[in-house]
Amino acid sequence: MSQHPGRSGGRSGEPSGIVVRGVHRKFGDFVALDDVDLEVKPGGLTALLGPSGGGKSTLLRIIAGLDYPDRGTVEIAGQDATFLPPQRRSVGFVFQHYAAFKHLTTARNVAFGLEIRKRPKNEVAEKVQELLELVHLEQFADRLPSQLSGGQRQRMALARALAVEPEVLLLDEPFGALDAKVRKELRDWLRRLHDEVHVTTLFVTHDQEEALEVADEIVVINEGRIEQVGSPGDLYDRPANDFVMSFLGPVTRLAGELVRPHDVEVLLDERAGAVEVTVTKLLRVGYEVRAETLAADGSTPWVQLNRVQVDELGLQVGAVVWLRALVVRAAA
Numbered sequence: 001m002s003q004h005p006g007r008s009g010g011r012s013g014e015p016s017g018i019v020v021r022g023v024h025r026k027f028g029d030f031v032a033l034d035d036v037d038l039e040v041k042p043g044g045l046t047a048l049l050g051p052s053g054g055g056k057s058t059l060l061r062i063i064a065g066l067d068y069p070d071r072g073t074v075e076i077a078g079q080d081a082t083f084l085p086p087q088r089r090s091v092g093f094v095f096q097h098y099a100a101f102k103h104l105t106t107a108r109n110v111a112f113g114l115e116i117r118k119r120p121k122n123e124v125a126e127k128v129q130e131l132l133e134l135v136h137l138e139q140f141a142d143r144l145p146s147q148l149s150g151g152q153r154q155r156m157a158l159a160r161a162l163a164v165e166p167e168v169l170l171l172d173e174p175f176g177a178l179d180a181k182v183r184k185e186l187r188d189w190l191r192r193l194h195d196e197v198h199v200t201t202l203f204v205t206h207d208q209e210e211a212l213e214v215a216d217e218i219v220v221i222n223e224g225r226i227e228q229v230g231s232p233g234d235l236y237d238r239p240a241n242d243f244v245m246s247f248l249g250p251v252t253r254l255a256g257e258l259v260r261p262h263d264v265e266v267l268l269d270e271r272a273g274a275v276e277v278t279v280t281k282l283l284r285v286g287y288e289v290r291a292e293t294l295a296a297d298g299s300t301p302w303v304q305l306n307r308v309q310v311d312e313l314g315l316q317v318g319a320v321v322w323l324r325a326l327v328v329r330a331a332a
C-alpha cells in the first residue's frame with residue numbers, strides 16, 4: 001500500500017509535528033499551564049505523562065482546539081493553529097470515554113468524518129475497509145457500539161480519528177477505562193499501529209509503565225510545567241530532577257547508579273530460601289548485589305527486597321529494591 005489510510009502527509013509530504021510556545025492557561029487564579037514550551041517530534045509516538053492535575057488534559061485540549069490559551073501559540077504542521085477551531089486544525093482525537101454514535105454500525109462510525117466531508121461513496125467504502133483491517137475490526141463492521149467490547153470500541157475510535165488523515169493524533173488516556181489486561185494489549189497494539197502509520201501522536205497517560213513501554217519520547221508535566229522531555233532511557237537513567245526520578249517509579253541508588261525494578265534480575269535458591277540478585281547495570285560497572293531477605297508488601301504484585309548488600313562496597317544495608325520479576329518467578 002503506497003498511501004496508508006491513516007498516514008500523515010503534512011503539506012510537504014513529511015510527517016508534521018506540534019510546536020507549543022509559551023502557552024499559559026489560568027482558571028480563575030489557578031495557573032493550570034505555566035508558559036509551556038514543547039516540540040512534539042514529527043511522526044513520533046510521544047507520551048504526555050504526569051500526575052493527576054498536572055495539566056495534561058488542559059494542554060491536549062489546547063492543542064486540539066477544544067480550549068484556548070491566555071497567551072502563547074500552538075503550531076500544527078507548520079501552521080499557526082492557536083485560535084483555529086478543532087475541525088480546521090487537522091487533528092484526530094480519542095478520549096477515555098469515546099462517544100460513538102450508538103445507532104450507527106462500526107463501519108458507519110468510522111465513515112462518519114468522510115461522509116460529512118462528502119467524499120465519494122466508493123472512496124469512503126474502500127477507506128473504511130482499510131481502516132477496519134488496520135485496527136483488526138473487519139469482522140465487526142456491522143455491529144453496533146453496544147455489541148463491541150470496551151477495547152474494540154477504542155480501536156473503532158482510533159480508526160474514526162485516523163479516517164480523515166489528520167496531521168496529528170491526540171489521545172487522552174484512551175485506554176484508561178479498560179481493565180489491566182486489555183489495556184496492556186491495546187498498548188502493544190498502539191505501538192504496532194504507530195509503527196505502521198507514523199502519524200505524529202501525542203497521548204496522555206498518568207501511567208509510568210505505559211509511557212515507558214510505548215513511547216519514543218516522554219514529556220513529563222507537573223503543576224503546569226514541563227519537567228523533562230526525553231526518551232524512556234534518558235528519563236530512566238538521567239532524570240532531570242527529583243520529581244522525575246521518583247515519578248518514574250520505584251528507584252534506589254546503589255553504587256552511585258539508579259536502580260529500578262527492570263534493572264534487577266532475581267534467581268531463587270529454594271533450598272536456602274534465599275535469592276540471588278543481579279543488577280546488570282551494576283555488573284557492568286563491576287559490582288555484584290546479594291539480597292538476603294524478602295518481604296512481600298501484600299497489596300501489590302511488587303515485592304520489597306530488604307537488606308540489599310553489595311559485595312565489597314559497604315553500601316548501606318537496608319536499601320530497598322522493589323522487584324516484580326521475583327513475584328512472577330516465585331509463583332511459577
Ligand SMILES: Nc1ncnc2c1ncn2[C@@H]1O[C@H](COP(=O)(O)OP(=O)(O)OP(=O)(O)O)[C@@H](O)[C@H]1O
Binds near residue numbers: 027032050206
Ligand atoms: N475548566 C476548568 N476550570 C477550573 N479548573 C480547571 C479546569 N480545567 C482544569 N482545571 C484545573 O487545572 C488543573 C489541571 O487539570 P488537567 O485536567 O489538565 O490535569 P490532568 O493532568 O489532565 O489530570 P488528570 O490526570 O486527573 O486528568 C487541575 O488542577 C484542574 O482542576
